[in-house]
Amino acid sequence: MGKIFYYLKKAKSMPPDALCAKIANKILNLTKNKIQKLRDISGDTRIKFNVSPVRISYINLCELDVSNINLDVARYLSKMYLEHKFDLLGSGWVKNSYDSAALGLEGYKYDMNAATPASALEGYEPIDWQKDFKSGFRWSEKKWYKDQRIAHKPGSDIKVPWELARFQHLPQLAIFAMADPSLKEQNLKEFKNQILDFISNNPPRIGVNWTCTMDVGIRVANMLAAYDMLCQIDEGRILDADFKQTFSNSVYEHALHIVNNLEYSPHLTSNHYLSDIAGLLFACAYLDGGGETDAWLAFAVQEIISEMKKEFYEDGGNFESSTSYHRLSGELMAYSTALILGLKSEKISSLQNYDAKLWRKKPKLLPPDEQEFKILNGQIALPQWFVDRLYKIGRFTADIIKPNGEVPQFGDNDSGRFFKFSPNGEFLSNEQAAQKYLNLSGFEGGNEPFWDENILNHSALISCMGGIFDDEIFKNGFCFERSFIRSLAGRKLQAIDKTYKSQVASGVKFSELPYRKSVEFKITSSQEIKNIFYPDSGIFIFKSSKFYLALCATPLGQNGHGGHTHNDKLGYELWIEGRDIARDPGTYLYTPLPGRRNEFRSIRAHNAPIVEDLEQNSWGEGIAGLFGMLAECRCFVTDFGENFISLAAEYKGIKIMRKFEIKEDRLVVTDTANREFYYSKFELYSNGYGKLTKNV
Known part of the structure; x- marks a missing residue:
């Protein structure tokens, strides 16, 4: 019922003509999909002609500066990619093959390994492109792309195969080969083999890696960036004419898929x-x-x-x-x-x-x-x-x-990234990584180091x-x-x-609010602290070399849809002299564990005043509810100056004002509300998708 109510409320918010058009378009698309599916399942989905091979180059290698590329990191990551080990979305550095074992996600673990397909690539072990190698769940390589269910089983995350198939590690192979020429031949061969492996086992519109057009777009851009750079250092012609033709056909197939599946x-x-x-x-x-x-x-x-x-x-x-x-x-x-x-x-x-x-x-x-x-x-x-x-x-x-x-x-x-060129992070031991991240409990990576991306x-x-x-x-x-x-x-x-936007709109001030609490944080000096306001974005910053305060009064987002918004209004991040005093807990996961998704975007996960556990904005049940909110909270600035700002939130009969005031030696945060409120201490923290640690 909750899901039906959510859709009905969304439908009522749309103009009648727009709603009718959406319904008619849905019916038309269903009919087209049935026809296309019958064609695709019964035949070869690849194009039946050869496009002109890609010859254009947009990247001048002489202009590229690889001086910031750490050679130890370049050699380490090249080695990992050649061994088909990837650390994606909190997986830890694990091998992805048709017979690899998964660590599992919060107790959910699947044994769905399949037989390794025959390969004509000498000395190359194929990657399992359909597998979530965190949970072990595997999508079917024979199913039509629109029939692949996103949230299939608890703990299964479709983002893992999607992320791998974005091919963002392939441009890195090219960059590392430029930084360290000793890596050139092996990285060229690995690029060629992974491309051919993917093309062979992921025909257009079949399997999980054509389901989301966004990933198709990111993938083809990364394929081309890597190809452009590698072709220019390929003195041994490892990327031969046959490969270039196959590659070029695939680029066209990617473009055609995007055109026919625009989101x-x-x-x-x-x-x-x-x-x-x-x-x-x-x-x-x-x-x-x-x-x-x-x-x-x-x-x-x-x-x-x-x-x-x-x-x-x-x-x-x-x-x-x-x-x-x-x-x-x-x-x-x-x-x-x-x-x-x-x-x-x-x-x-x-x-x-x-x-x-x-x-x-x-x-x-x-x-x-x-x-x-x-x-x-x-x-x-x-x-x-x-x-x-x-x-x-x-x-x-x-x-x-x-x-x-x-x-x-x-x-x-x-x-999410478009390109991931320069590695950015630090080396840990595998033991340190397992101790730092709760999601890596039971992880055993041997004696080699663990590159932890920031x-x-x-x-x-x-x-x-x-x-x-x-x-x-x-x-x-x-x-x-x-x-x-x-x-x-x-x-x-x-x-x-x-210019910065000079006009910061101030909302109506509330009358006297009876409930009041305040907290203070010691600072060294307020003299160097400057304020930077982004009123459209709803983010307000006070910062110096030793002090940082970021305040959240963001709009619901996506023109009121709220697909990537949290109930974090009036929340803040505070950093003083090298220490995080208060920080937003992050996101952790989307569809694998809906309860976790909702937990991390709830008001209880954020350092805002809470009244009777009421959410600032409600969400619907089911998968659709995970990526949308109902616009119920109004958040605005009531007053501001060089060293202070007052924000207010109003929702479900609740009125809250929060004032941040920077004095000579302290920050004072004062909350007032029309009803009793409390603060929640959230114990978990995620510094990237799939990563989970304890909060400070």
């Missing part, structure tokens, strides 16, 4: 759709031109610009109300912008002459003379508002970073912006990302509007 809705597009478009952009930039692919390319450029306006506020923050999804979408925007700027002359020419009628999907492809981008002197000119907002995306990340280099975890964190360090995104803009705030030690972006774009952009 688009006229009511809401998000990071999924943006990933679709970014992947399509990369595929079309590398594929030979023609009527069809020219229209696809024009559509991708059009939609990158359109999504900037939809998904990023004027202050630069992302509309998902999540600092981690801001990084993902920011990377998608930065790399896509760089590629658009660096498109080859024949591609730029096609953007002036494409036939818009060849695009038959929604949304509509505009004709060349109606596009927001222009062609000036043989180069693409992006709208100035787009350039300014891209700059502010980078500045937002630079501003919210703590002195320890990490970001606050407001909203969801699924560890998911919360977003320096790579800042470095990306340094490849597009000349600004001191974007300079850091991550040299590769900056050089890669610079190589793609071939030129810099100039932001004109760099």
Whole structure:
């Protein structure tokens, strides 16, 4: 009943014509799906022709700076990838093969190993692309892609095979080979074998790795980035003509799949759709031109610009109300912008002459003379508002970073990235890793070290912006990302509007609230502390080299859908002189354990005042309820100054005000409410998807 009530409430919030259109579209899609499924299951889903082999290169190796790549890490990760060991979404460094044993997830463990398929690849052991190697659950490699159930069994996580099949480790193989030439031959062979392994065992529209178009888009972009770099160092022609043809056909199949499976809705597009478009952009930039692919390319450029306006506020923050999804979408925007700027002359020419009628999907492809981008002197000119907002995306990340280099975890964190070029983390022993992370209980990795990735360090995104803009705030030690972006774009952009949004809207102040509590934190001095406000994003920062305070008053997110929002309004992260005093607990998991998902996004997991365990925003039951909330809480600023700010939240008859005041030697947090309230101490903490530790 709860699920039905949730859908009914959502339906009532939609205009009647929009609701009718959605129902009609659903019926039409069901009919089309039945026809397509019959065709796919009964025959070969691969294209029946050869596309022109990919010959275009957008990456100038001479411009790439690998000086920040630690050679010990490069050799370690290359070794792991060659042994098919991956640490993804809290798995620990474990081997993924058809006969590998799983550690299990909170007591859920499955033995669903299958026979290893025959392989023509000499000395190569195939990867099991359909398996969640955390729980051992395995999706069917014979099922149609739309029939794959996301939440199948307790503990099973479809994100694990999806994450592996994003191929984000393949560009690293290329980067490591450039940093250490002794790795070149083995990494080239491994790239070739993994690509052929995937293509052989994942035909289009069959199996789990075509279910989510977002992952298809990220995968093809990573395939192409790795291919571009590796082809240039392949003196021994390991990547022969037959491989290049097979690879190029697959790139086209990825592009075709994206076109036919866009995660688009006229009511809401998000990071999924943006990933679709970014992947399509990369595929079309590398594929030979023609009527069809020219229209696809024009559509991708059009939609990158359109999504900037939809998904990023004027202050630069992302509309998902999540600092981690801001990084993902920011990377998608930065790399896509760089590629658009660096498109080859024949591609730029096609953007002036494409036939818009060849695009038959929604949304509509505009004709060349109606596009927001222009062609000036043989180069693409992006709208100035787009350039300014891209700059502010980078500045937002630079501003919210703590002195320890990490970001606050407001909203969801699924560890999502577009590219993962520079390794970022530290070496632990396997014993230390098992002691640190509760999810690795029982993990035995032998005597080799354990590379622990730092998911919360977003320096790579800042470095990306340094490849597009000349600004001191974007300079850091991550040299590769900056050089890669610079190589793609071939030129810099100039932001004109760099101003912060000066207007911070203040809501109506509550009358005297009878219930009151306060807490104080000692600080050394308040003299160097400055405030940085992001009113659209609902994040307010006070920081210095020894003090950091981030306050959460984020909107529900996704235009009121709340797919990646937590009940964290009035919550805060506090860091003083090298110590985390208060921090958001993170996310941990999505669909494998719905109870955990709801636990981590509940108000009880956050350091906000709680009244009778009432949630700020309610959610529905079932899978749909895991990625949406009902808009029930209003959060706003009531007053602010140089050294203080007062925030308020109102929901379900509850009124709460929280004032943060920085005095000479202390921070004072004062809460008042119209009903009795209490605070909860949440014992768990997740610094990345699937990772679980004890809270401070």
